[in-house]
Amino acid sequence: MAGEALAAVAAQLEGLEETIIHRIIDRAQFATNPEAYEAGTSGFTGDPPPLESLFHLRLRAQEEMDAAFGRYHVPEERPFHRDLPAARRTVSVPPSDLVISDLETINLTAMIAERWLAWLPRFCPSGSDGQYGSAVEHDVAAIQAIGRRVHFGALHVGERKYQADPERISDLAHLAAAGDREPLLDAITRREVERAIEQRVAQKTEEIQQSYTSGVRRRIDRTAVANLFLTVIIPLTKEGEIRYLIQRAGVVGA
Amino acid sequence: MAGEALAAVAAQLEGLEETIIHRIIDRAQFATNPEAYEAGTSGFTGDPPPLESLFHLRLRAQEEMDAAFGRYHVPEERPFHRDLPAARRTVSVPPSDLVISDLETINLTAMIAERWLAWLPRFCPSGSDGQYGSAVEHDVAAIQAIGRRVHFGALHVGERKYQADPERISDLAHLAAAGDREPLLDAITRREVERAIEQRVAQKTEEIQQSYTSGVRRRIDRTAVANLFLTVIIPLTKEGEIRYLIQRAGVVGA
Numbered sequence: 001m002a003g004e005a006l007a008a009v010a011a012q013l014e015g016l017e018e019t020i021i022h023r024i025i026d027r028a029q030f031a032t033n034p035e036a037y038e039a040g041t042s043g044f045t046g047d048p049p050p051l052e053s054l055f056h057l058r059l060r061a062q063e064e065m066d067a068a069f070g071r072y073h074v075p076e077e078r079p080f081h082r083d084l085p086a087a088r089r090t091v092s093v094p095p096s097d098l099v100i101s102d103l104e105t106i107n108l109t110a111m112i113a114e115r116w117l118a119w120l121p122r123f124c125p126s127g128s129d130g131q132y133g134s135a136v137e138h139d140v141a142a143i144q145a146i147g148r149r150v151h152f153g154a155l156h157v158g159e160r161k162y163q164a165d166p167e168r169i170s171d172l173a174h175l176a177a178a179g180d181r182e183p184l185l186d187a188i189t190r191r192e193v194e195r196a197i198e199q200r201v202a203q204k205t206e207e208i209q210q211s212y213t214s215g216v217r218r219r220i221d222r223t224a225v226a227n228l229f230l231t232v233i234i235p236l237t238k239e240g241e242i243r244y245l246i247q248r249a250g251v252v253g254a
Numbered sequence: 255m256a257g258e259a260l261a262a263v264a265a266q267l268e269g270l271e272e273t274i275i276h277r278i279i280d281r282a283q284f285a286t287n288p289e290a291y292e293a294g295t296s297g298f299t300g301d302p303p304p305l306e307s308l309f310h311l312r313l314r315a316q317e318e319m320d321a322a323f324g325r326y327h328v329p330e331e332r333p334f335h336r337d338l339p340a341a342r343r344t345v346s347v348p349p350s351d352l353v354i355s356d357l358e359t360i361n362l363t364a365m366i367a368e369r370w371l372a373w374l375p376r377f378c379p380s381g382s383d384g385q386y387g388s389a390v391e392h393d394v395a396a397i398q399a400i401g402r403r404v405h406f407g408a409l410h411v412g413e414r415k416y417q418a419d420p421e422r423i424s425d426l427a428h429l430a431a432a433g434d435r436e437p438l439l440d441a442i443t444r445r446e447v448e449r450a451i452e453q454r455v456a457q458k459t460e461e462i463q464q465s466y467t468s469g470v471r472r473r474i475d476r477t478a479v480a481n482l483f484l485t486v487i488i489p490l491t492k493e494g495e496i497r498y499l500i501q502r503a504g505v506v507g508a
Contacts, residue, residue: 015283015470022276029269043324043343054343061319069312069387070297089297089308092384130346133323204465211458216269 006160010193013157014200016149020233021205021225023145027138028123028220036132037117043132058136059113059143075100076152080109080143097163098155105247106154106240109147115232116143122224146233154240161188161241162248173249176242188241194234202226260414264447267411268454270403274487275459275479277399281392282377282474290386291371297386312390313367313397329354330406334363334397351417352409359501360408360494363401369486370397376478404487408494415442415495416502427503430496442495448488456480 035041035054042054050057059080067084070091071077075098082104100106116139124135162169172184202222209219289295289308296308304311313334321338324345325331329352336358354360370393416423426438456476463473 011470018466018471019280022280026273026276043345045342045344058323061322065315065319068315069391071387088299090299091297091387094384130348133325133345137323200465207465208462210464211454211461212272216265217272 003164006157006164009153009156009160013149013153016145016152017197017201017204017229018208019145020142020149021201021208023138023142024123024225024228025209025217025220027120027135027142028218030124030131030135030138031127031129032120032124033128033130033132033135035128036136054132055117055136055139058133059140062140062144075103075155076148077144078103078107078109078147078151080113080147096156098159099248100155100244101247106151106158106243108150108154108236108240109143111236111239112143112147112150112232115236116146119224119228119232122227123220125218150233150236150240153237154244157188157237158241158244158248162245169245170249173242173245174251177246177249177251181242184242184245185238188238188245194230197234198226198230201229257418260411260418263407263410263414267403267407270399270406271451271455271458271483272462273399274396274403275455275462277392277396278377278479278482279463279471279474281374281389281396282472284378284385284389284392285381285383286374286378287382287384287386287389289382290390308386309371309390309393312387313394316394316398329357329409330402331398332357332361332363332401332405334367334401350410352413353502354409354498355501360405360497362404362408362490362494363397365490365493366397366401366404366486369490370400373478373482373486376481377474379472400487404490404494407491408498411442411491412495412498412502416499423499424503427496427499428505431500431503431505435496438496438499439492442492442499448484451488452480452484455483 037053037055039051039053040049042050042052042057044050044054044057052060063079063081063084066072066077067079067086068088070087070089072079072084073087073091073093075093075096120139169184169187172187175181176184202225205220205222205225212219291307291309293305293307294303296304296306296311298304298308298311306314317333317335317338320326320331321333321340322342324341324343326333326338327341327345327347329347329350374393423438423441426441429435430438456479459474459476459479466473
């Protein structure tokens with residue numbers, strides 16, 4: 001029963017992989033464009049002009065719009081900003097068996113944004129092509145897709161692992177809260193699953209790009225995508241699981 | 255020389271096909287969700303609550319944001335709304351050899367939106383899954399991608415065909431402006447190219463989805479995608495070319 005439920009969650013996570021790959025390919029059609037990430041070079045006018053980079057201004061505008069439309073009522077959609085306007089529409093969220101009072105506990109967006117920007121040179125040609133607006137538009141789409149995968153995994157894989165053995169996980173979560181995180185990290189780590197994800201993502205990246213023969217559409221490196229999953233997306237998901245499990249175990253002060 | 259330039263434009267158009275296919279696949283992960291397109295059911299509150307459908311509210315919000323960021327300074331990015339706020343940043347647009355004083359002449363967004371909504375049942379399972387916000391978010395991304403391809407083709411293929419034989423095209427454009435459009439339509443139609451696009455798009459759709467084995471990610475029908483190109487995207491591109499050429503030929507009142 002617990003195994004079946006975990007398999008269902010894993011299948012949903014697998015379905016989010018293509019979206020992430022598509023978004024990386026979209027972003028890779030443009031150069032790294034360092035100007036788009038520098039303060040004071042957004043091209044925005046105003047009195048005074050905003051100091052934020054074009055990337056930050058775009059992410060902020062996107063999240064303000066999304067907040068108004070109710071995106072952040074969905075547990076796995078965690079925002080990169082904390083001071084967003086309230087939703088302007090009522091949104092019904094499907095029932096779940098998650099036990100978490102404050103979803104922000106597992107919000108890893110700051111790390112996702114930081115790692116994404118550090119990874120850009122592995123996907124995009126270095127330099128500037130002047131397409132700053134398109135670059136940051138696709139950045140935002142990419143980090144939203146990565147965030148959805150990380151937070152969905154943190155919440156739902158976390159809950160499945162808790163339900164599989166509540167007593168043992170609670171004990172490990174208390175240890176983790178006290179500073180000894182390794183035993184809990186070991187308990188939630190399945191190396192064979194991680195290797196399967198790594199291989200599958202590399203293969204999907206190859207297959208999705210199979211028809212890109214025109215020389216117009218830039219291809220991305222399958223190894224770079226697989227490494228992004230192995231060294232960024234999976235570790236951040238496990239960090240989210242640990243945070244989920246510490247609060248799930250009712251550790252005081254978590 | 256003219257042939258080479260036309261081939262370069264065709265290659266750029268080809269590079270836009272994957273984006274359209276990705277966006278259709280993204281949208282197809284959700285049901286048709288008719289509620290998202292009905293007036294008065296957006297879930298938005300307010301006094302009075304807005305009458306527009308969730309789709310219209312989302313498209314409007316997206317375009318207001320995009321306008322502020324300067325998207326509509328790019329010739330092939332034509333908005334679905336005409337009363338958008340001015341850009342809040344300076345945008346540099348690469349030089350081109352287009353000759354057009356009012357880009358809105360070739361704006362076919364109203365038809366693109368109408369056809370897209372009519373086509374949804376061919377891609378999405380019918381009924382409601384409650385994911386209205388995700389559905390309209392992906393609608394907007396899809397029609398923006400289609401619009402970019404239609405307007406890029408209208409402008410750049412139009413200009414290439416004009417330059418290949420300015421006198422003959424001018425004569426046909428004058429005929430078209432007077433109501434006899436068939437000769438100009440014939441002159442800009444290349445059936446073998448259209449058939450090649452139809453086949454290529456079907457093949458790309460198949461290849462992109464090749465790795466979707468999990469049963470979680472919904473697949474779309476390659477024939478439906480090919481038909482969308484053959485019966486909607488290509489005809490609208492040619493309609494845009496005709497509009498471009500009529501004004502290019504300097505027809506009075508065009």
